Amino acid sequence: xxxxxxxxVNSIKDQVIFWRRHLHQNPExxxxxxxxxxxxxxxxxxxxNLEVTQPTKTSVMARLIGxxxxxxxxxxxxxxxxxxxxxxxxxxxxxxPGVMHACGHDAHIAMLLGVAKIFCSMQGNITGELxxxxxxxxELFPPGGAEELVEAGVMDGVDAIIGGHVxxxxxxxxxxxxxxxxxxxxxxFYITIKGKGGHGAMPHQTIDAILVGAEVVVNLQHIxxxxxxxxxxxxxxxxxxxxxxxNNIIPNKVQIDGTIRTLDPKLxxxxxxxxxxxxxxxxxxxxxxxxxxxxxxxxxxxxxxxxVRVLEETVREVMGDAAIEFVHPSMGAEDFSAYQQKxxxxxxxxxxxxxEKGYVYPHHxxxxxxxxxxxxxxxxxxxxxxxxxxx
Ligand SMILES: [Zn+2]
Ligand SMILES: [Zn+2]
Numbered sequence: 091x092x093x094x095x096x097x098x099v100n101s102i103k104d105q106v107i108f109w110r111r112h113l114h115q116n117p118e119x120x121x122x123x124x125x126x127x128x129x130x131x132x133x134x135x136x137x138x139n140l141e142v143t144q145p146t147k148t149s150v151m152a153r154l155i156g157x158x159x160x161x162x163x164x165x166x167x168x169x170x171x172x173x174x175x176x177x178x179x180x181x182x183x184x185x186x187p188g189v190m191h192a193c194g195h196d197a198h199i200a201m202l203l204g205v206a207k208i209f210c211s212m213q214g215n216i217t218g219e220l221x222x223x224x225x226x227x228x229e230l231f232p233p234g235g236a237e238e239l240v241e242a243g244v245m246d247g248v249d250a251i252i253g254g255h256v257x258x259x260x261x262x263x264x265x266x267x268x269x270x271x272x273x274x275x276x277x278x279f280y281i282t283i284k285g286k287g288g289h290g291a292m293p294h295q296t297i298d299a300i301l302v303g304a305e306v307v308v309n310l311q312h313i314x315x316x317x318x319x320x321x322x323x324x325x326x327x328x329x330x331x332x333x334x335x336x337n338n339i340i341p342n343k344v345q346i347d348g349t350i351r352t353l354d355p356k357l358x359x360x361x362x363x364x365x366x367x368x369x370x371x372x373x374x375x376x377x378x379x380x381x382x383x384x385x386x387x388x389x390x391x392x393x394x395x396x397x398v399r400v401l402e403e404t405v406r407e408v409m410g411d412a413a414i415e416f417v418h419p420s421m422g423a424e425d426f427s428a429y430q431q432k433x434x435x436x437x438x439x440x441x442x443x444x445x446e447k448g449y450v451y452p453h454h455x456x457x458x459x460x461x462x463x464x465x466x467x468x469x470x471x472x473x474x475x476x477x478x479x480x481x
Contacts, residue, residue, distance in 0.1 A: 092477060095473060096470070099469050102208065107465065109199070113126065113129070114184065114191050115182045115185050116184075117190055118171055118186070119171055120170040121148065121170075123148040123227075127149060137207055139154065139210050140153065140206065140222075141153040145243070145244050147226075149242075151244050152221070154210060155219050159217075159219075161217075163218065163248070163249060163250055163480050164252075165476060166236075167201065167222075167225065167253070168225045168226075168235070170235070171186075172190055172192045173188055173189060174188070174190040175188050176456060178458075178459055195228065198254070198255070205469050208469070218480045220480075223239065223429075232386070236425035240429060240431065245429055248429075250433055251430070251434075252472065253435070253437045254438050255439055258451065258453065259452070260443060261441050265414060265441060271354070271390055273437070274352055274419070275350075275423065276349055276388060276422075276423035277351075277387050278347065280346075280381075280383040281306065281346040281382050283299045283303045283379075284343050285298055285377075285378045285379075289340070290337065297342075298376075299340070299342060300341065303333060306368065307346060310328065310365065310368055314326055318361075323352065324351065325350070326348065326361070327349050328348040330348070333345065351423075354390070355389070388423045388428070391427045394434035397434050397436035401436055404474045404478060408470045409470075409471075440471070443460075
């Protein structure tokens with residue numbers, strides 16, 4: 091561990107908390123991060139030795155070029171808030187009605203600003219380049235901000251990338267690591283069942299879209315329970331079923347929408363085919379017809395073994411062995427996966443919950459709040475891991 095890491099992080103602790111609270115008070119939703127990106131841009135410029143650019147309208151990238159050439163290591167923070175009315179009692183609660191940093195991206199920005207500031211003070215000792223990516227629109231897909239930033243070239247020349255998420259399901263002081271697949275691909279399906287409408291009293295003159303739709307819903311669960319190896323992970327959830335207008339009319343169509351989650355790129359290709367086979371079979375068995383649209387979301391977050399190992403070593407050094415929590419993959423999604431297409435990368439969780447202080451709410455909840463000690467922990471891990479990756 092660099093000898094003065096604790097000192098360096100501690101010396102800017104109050105400033106980082108101040109940044110985080112300012113951002114928390116002024117949240118902006120995906121693709122509207124105008125003031126947020128300007129705040130980041132100005133703060134980074136003031137550090138003096140960064141090359142700061144805006145790859146897209148509301149994102150910011152900063153490069154710190156070391157004294158000697160070497161590897162390029164990127165660290166990513168997302169910066170968007172959510173359309174949620176905040177319901178906390180903190181004095182820095184959101185000033186923007188209906189908008190809240192309810193996922194902790196305010197903490198991500200503040201940490202990365204802090205990390206950039208500390209690295210600026212060490213520029214003379216750096217071999218290689220550090221790249222700080224402040225990404226817009228993580229919460230909104232498709233396409234999501236990461237894909238756009240990759241297209242804008244932020245990953246050009248990058249040798250490895252790391253990203254972290256403050257995480258309230260993990261207690262403060264814990265760090266969550268996962269080797270290999272960590273988060274799922276969230277693909278959406280939209281099925282229209284097309285029958286023939288008519289009077290509820292004369293079903294024989296109709297093709298009942300509601301009944302056919304109900305059978306489709308039930309049969310879709312055969313995919314996970316009977317077509318997929320039980321050792322593999324797939325989720326298919328029907329989350330919307332809409333049809334009909336009143337109690338005595340059989341409608342001519344029904345809309346069935348849902349989500350498909352997998353941790354495996356091959357299954358991601360296979361499941362839509364199985365899904366269509368069922369929709370096609372059930373509808374044709376009853377003389378109905380269908381439309382099916384599949385919209386692909388983010389790719390799976392699949393962590394690179396070597397980069398996770400660096401994070402594991404880092405956490406053991408910075409926090410001690412007891413801090414490490416190997417977490418199960420989640421069927422949630424993250425567009426960090428876009429960067430992993432371009433360079434080995436790893437995503438990890440920084441414990442931010444605290445039962446004693448009442449920070450127990452899940453992400454995207456109106457009472458969501460994190461333990462701000464997570465900011466220092468996250469900074470130490472980013473700094474130490476980046477130094478190891480540069481070496
Ligand atoms: Zn979120
Ligand atoms: Zn998030």
